[in-house]
Every structure is written in structure tokens, then in C-alpha cells.
Amino acid sequence: MHFKKILTIFLAAVLTFSSLTVFCVGAEEPEGLEVEVEAESTASAISSQPMIYNAGEEIKVTLRIGRNTGVTSVMLYIDYDETVLELIEYTAAGLLTEDDSLTAYSTSKGDAYLAFYSENYPNVSCATGVLAEITFQAKAVCAADTFVQVSLFQNNEGLCTLWDENDKKMKPVPFSSENAHFSVHSIDAGEGVVTAPTCQEGGYTTYVCRACKETVIGNLTGATGHTAGEAVEENRVEPTCTEDGSYDSVVYCTVCESEISRETVIIGAVGHTAGEAVEENRVEPTCTEDGSYDSVVYCTVCESEISRETITIGAVGHDLHDVIAKAPTCTEAGWNAYQACRREGCGYSTYQELPASGHRFGEPTVYEPNYHQEGYSVHTCIVCAYEERYDFVPALELLPGDVNGDGKITQTDYLLLKRAILKLSPLPEEFAAAGDFDGDGKTTAADYLLLKRYILFGEVDASSLE
Ligand SMILES: [Zn+2]
Ligand SMILES: [Zn+2]
Ligand SMILES: [Zn+2]
Ligand SMILES: [Zn+2]
Ligand SMILES: [Zn+2]
Known part of the structure; x- marks a missing residue:
């Protein structure tokens, strides 16, 4: 060193x-x-x-x-x-x-x-x-x-x-x-104590050092890793008609039972199951207008509406029947032969009215009025004989005292009334009522005297007779 x-x-x-x-x-x-x-x-x-x-x-x-x-x-x-x-x-x-x-x-x-x-x-x-x-x-x-x-x-x-x-x-x-x-x-390689590896932890051999007596570890071996079992299914959620389901595909270790992997598997929505089409909102056709209805398909599982199609029902056309012609009269309309629809509420018809022809009158006859009745004209239909009166003229009015009906009061009227009062000869029946000169409802001697005074003096005063 x-x-x-x-x-x-x-x-x-x-x-x-x-x-x-x-x-x-x-x-x-x-x-x-x-x-x-x-x-x-x-x-x-x-x-x-x-x-x-x-x-x-x-x-x-x-x-x-x-x-x-x-x-x-x-x-x-x-x-x-x-x-x-x-x-x-x-x-x-x-x-x-x-x-x-x-x-x-x-x-x-x-x-x-x-x-x-x-x-x-x-x-x-x-x-x-x-x-x-x-x-x-x-x-x-x-x-x-x-x-x-x-x-x-x-x-x-x-x-x-x-x-x-x-x-x-x-x-x-x-x-x-x-x-x-x-x-x-320093160790004796044959005297080690083996600890086997597990799925996740390595194995090793434990030795005791011959020199220092410390425990030392050698012969490390890697963890064995998990042994995957068959995938099992967990947390299954069934799919519905419209929504996906899923489940977890889980793999466990067959040795230590640890979860090795977990994968969520989607199960696609199964889709609707169409039932028989049913009819809704039916509108009946008429003779001239189309009807319709909805052809609707529901899912037999979830009852959702899957489809809706409007089907047209063609107009049925008129149910025609023939009506024979009828000639018009003077007062009632007629028609040519025509066809009409029998179906209730339709009202279709080729009917055309032939108007009433009206009367055809011949030459009129004129009746003059008299003291008893009014005057008028009358004509008669040459087709139907209907008679119609018109141009009425009021009946003539008697002039009190004018017993001969000539429209004037004269000496003649006085003489005729006198003879009637004396019952020598009656008044002409037609004008007899004119004998009631004072208007009291009766023909008496008073009427005769008043008529005489009227002719002589031009005055009439009934009270002077009393
Ligand atoms: Zn040692
Ligand atoms: Zn394991
Ligand atoms: Zn459904
Ligand atoms: Zn019709
Ligand atoms: Zn007529």
C-alpha cells in the first residue's frame, strides 16, 4: 500500500x-x-x-x-x-x-x-x-x-x-x-442450505464461512415466475341490446394464486331482436284521398322502437251508382241521369239540376169589380192548369142614398126609396143597402125623409128628424 x-x-x-x-x-x-x-x-x-x-x-x-x-x-x-x-x-x-x-x-x-x-x-x-x-x-x-x-x-x-x-x-x-x-x-460448497426460489423471489444457498463463521449467501437463482393457470372470467356484465357488456379475463398463478394479469374483455352489444311489425296511427283512406298507417317494429327484449315506416293505403275510389233522369216540372227541378257515390260522407255526384221550367200562362181573363166583390185578372198555365189571379181591384163602394146605383143621388133615388118604404116595389137587390141613408143599419122612413131633405136643401141632419 x-x-x-x-x-x-x-x-x-x-x-x-x-x-x-x-x-x-x-x-x-x-x-x-x-x-x-x-x-x-x-x-x-x-x-x-x-x-x-x-x-x-x-x-x-x-x-x-x-x-x-x-x-x-x-x-x-x-x-x-x-x-x-x-x-x-x-x-x-x-x-x-x-x-x-x-x-x-x-x-x-x-x-x-x-x-x-x-x-x-x-x-x-x-x-x-x-x-x-x-x-x-x-x-x-x-x-x-x-x-x-x-x-x-x-x-x-x-x-x-x-x-x-x-x-x-x-x-x-x-x-x-x-x-x-x-x-x-471461505465456504464448503456441499454444506449450503438451499432456499428454493418462489414465483416472485429468488432462491439462494446459505453457507457458514469456515473462517469467520458468518452466514453468507450464495448460489442465487432467479425467481421462478408465476405459473399461469387457465384464464377465468370475473365481473361479468351482460351486454344489452344497445350497450356493450364486459368481463375480466383473469389469470392466476396455479402455484401461489397471485393474480398475474387482468384484462377487461368487451362483449359487444347484442343488438335488438325485432318482433313482428305492428300497425299504429291508422288513417283510413277515403274515395279520393290516401290513408296510411305506421308499420312499427319493436324489440322483443327491451321494447325499444327499432323502426317505423309509414305505409300508404291508396284511395279506394268512389262506389258509384246510377240515378235515372227526372224531368223538371213547372215548379220542381229535375235532373239528367247521373252517378253518385254510395260511400257515407263522400258526397261525390255528377248530379246537375235542371231548373223548374215555370208556368206558361195563356191569355188572361179580366173580371171587373162590382159592389159585391173585387175585380181581378186570372190566367191559367197551359201545361199544368195552374190558375193564378192578379191585378186585384177593390169592390165598388155604394153611395148612401144611391139606390139605383148610377153613382149619383137624384130625384129618381128619392122616388125609388119612397116606393120601397111604401112597399110598392122593393129596391133593386143589388143596391138595397144604399137605402140606409143615415147609416143606422136599417132602411126606414127616416132614411126617406132625410134623402128628400138632402135633395131639396142639400143638407143632412139626422137630429132634425127627432
Ligand atoms: Zn469468512
Ligand atoms: Zn405464483
Ligand atoms: Zn332491444
Ligand atoms: Zn265516393
Ligand atoms: Zn204550369
Whole structure:
């Protein structure tokens, strides 16, 4: 475990460079450099940390950079127990770029060194990957403190650095080597206690180290994984006519009964089941106008209306019957032969009225009025003999005292009335009523005396007779 001159020279060289610095910090990565170690025993099936080996076995150790947010140079120190391990090969793998410089050096005293710097320094390297490979050979069984540990040389934080362009000098970069160590034990491979793997957890063999008596674990085997059973159906929702159903197709492990997968499977809607078409909203046709009805199909399952079609029912046409002709008369209309629809409410007909012809009157006969009756004209229809009277003239009025009906009151009237009163001869029957000269309803001697006075004196005064 000695510091070597070559590293001092290397560091001095690094510090003389100067140019642009580039950062390559990732979004989530903690800043700095992390070094890890992986160890593998080539002579044994055992391959886990802590490392187990037996004398004579080779142990290959890989040194790698697991995380690197930017480094210009680093110098590592690898410490190992030289009483147990013999370093038989040490190779700097040259992981980075072709230009980078990687130098490895080891002793047989349990020390190894490794220096890296960027050849085009001070550019930053963000490389990750294998830095070096070291092959050890086990010399003896385990010792309790047997280990391999990687650290910064002399634990000097100034040996993992980044060029700071602003300050023109190297600055330390955080360094981690938490996973850059392992310990070694010696076991009897035949004495392990096997823990079988389960579906989800790996199996392993538990050994007790012959040297330190610690319990160590090796022979790791992967989890077996689940054993898928037949898919089973769960949470079934039956589809309806219009809506999809679904179920979960679930696979369980036949070994541990864990649910391995669950897939929702859609069961398509089954669609409606059409029933017999039914008739709705029927409107009967008439003689001249179409009727209609809706032909409706319902789903027999959900009763939804699936379709509705309006069907036209053609007009039925008239139900005609013949009506024979009838001639018009003087007073009543007639018609020609026609056809009429018998259907109730239709009213269709070709009926055409032949108007009444009216009477045809012959020459009129004129009757003059007299003292007993009115005068008038009369004519008679030559077709139907209907008689019609018209041009009425009022009956003639008697002049009181004019007993001979000549329209005047004269001496003659006086003589005729006197003879009638004396019962010598009656008044002409036609004018007898005119004898009641004073209008008292009777023909008496008073009428005769008044008529005489009227003729003589031109006056009539009935009261003078009393
Ligand atoms: Zn041990
Ligand atoms: Zn399982
Ligand atoms: Zn339906
Ligand atoms: Zn009709
Ligand atoms: Zn007539």
C-alpha cells in the first residue's frame, strides 16, 4: 500500500492544461462520479456478494464507472488483502474515448492504482463503463477482514476533479465508491442450505464461512415466475341490446394464486331482436284521398322502437251508382241521369239540376169589380192548369142614398126609396143597402125623409128628424 511516483507526474501534467470546460450533468443525476465494483468467481457457480471463494479459485473484479456527470481526471486507489488474494492480472480497459488516458499500476503488497484523465484536457468526460479488470487468485480461506475496497487515492477529494474555466483551476467533483468493495469468505460448497426460489423471489444457498463463521449467501437463482393457470372470467356484465357488456379475463398463478394479469374483455352489444311489425296511427283512406298507417317494429327484449315506416293505403275510389233522369216540372227541378257515390260522407255526384221550367200562362181573363166583390185578372198555365189571379181591384163602394146605383143621388133615388118604404116595389137587390141613408143599419122612413131633405136643401141632419 504505497503511493507511486508515476501518479505525481501525471497530476502535474494535468494541471498545466487550460481550455473550455463542458458540463454534462443530467437532469436527475446527482453531481459527481460513482465507481462500482463487480466480482465474479470463475471457478465456482457462486456469484454474489459478499464474494465466496475457495483456495485456488480465480476471482475476476471489474471496476466500472456507474455514474459520471463530468470529470476531467480521477486517481483511484484499490486496496486488497494480499494475505488472501494475489493479484495476477490488472488491465486498464480504456473505456472512455480513444483520446483518454488510463493508467493502471499495482503491487504485490495489496495496492493497486488507477489514473484517468482526458487526453484533450480540460474537456470533460462524461463516460461510463468499464475502467479496469483485475483478476485475483485466492491464496487461502477467508479472514474476517478480507476485502477489496476502491477509494480515491489517499482519500484526497482533490483527486477527482473538473476543470473550472471561470477560476482557471481544477475543482473537486463529488466522488462515491459505496458499491466499490466486497468481502470474501471461505465456504464448503456441499454444506449450503438451499432456499428454493418462489414465483416472485429468488432462491439462494446459505453457507457458514469456515473462517469467520458468518452466514453468507450464495448460489442465487432467479425467481421462478408465476405459473399461469387457465384464464377465468370475473365481473361479468351482460351486454344489452344497445350497450356493450364486459368481463375480466383473469389469470392466476396455479402455484401461489397471485393474480398475474387482468384484462377487461368487451362483449359487444347484442343488438335488438325485432318482433313482428305492428300497425299504429291508422288513417283510413277515403274515395279520393290516401290513408296510411305506421308499420312499427319493436324489440322483443327491451321494447325499444327499432323502426317505423309509414305505409300508404291508396284511395279506394268512389262506389258509384246510377240515378235515372227526372224531368223538371213547372215548379220542381229535375235532373239528367247521373252517378253518385254510395260511400257515407263522400258526397261525390255528377248530379246537375235542371231548373223548374215555370208556368206558361195563356191569355188572361179580366173580371171587373162590382159592389159585391173585387175585380181581378186570372190566367191559367197551359201545361199544368195552374190558375193564378192578379191585378186585384177593390169592390165598388155604394153611395148612401144611391139606390139605383148610377153613382149619383137624384130625384129618381128619392122616388125609388119612397116606393120601397111604401112597399110598392122593393129596391133593386143589388143596391138595397144604399137605402140606409143615415147609416143606422136599417132602411126606414127616416132614411126617406132625410134623402128628400138632402135633395131639396142639400143638407143632412139626422137630429132634425127627432
Ligand atoms: Zn469468512
Ligand atoms: Zn405464483
Ligand atoms: Zn332491444
Ligand atoms: Zn265516393
Ligand atoms: Zn204550369
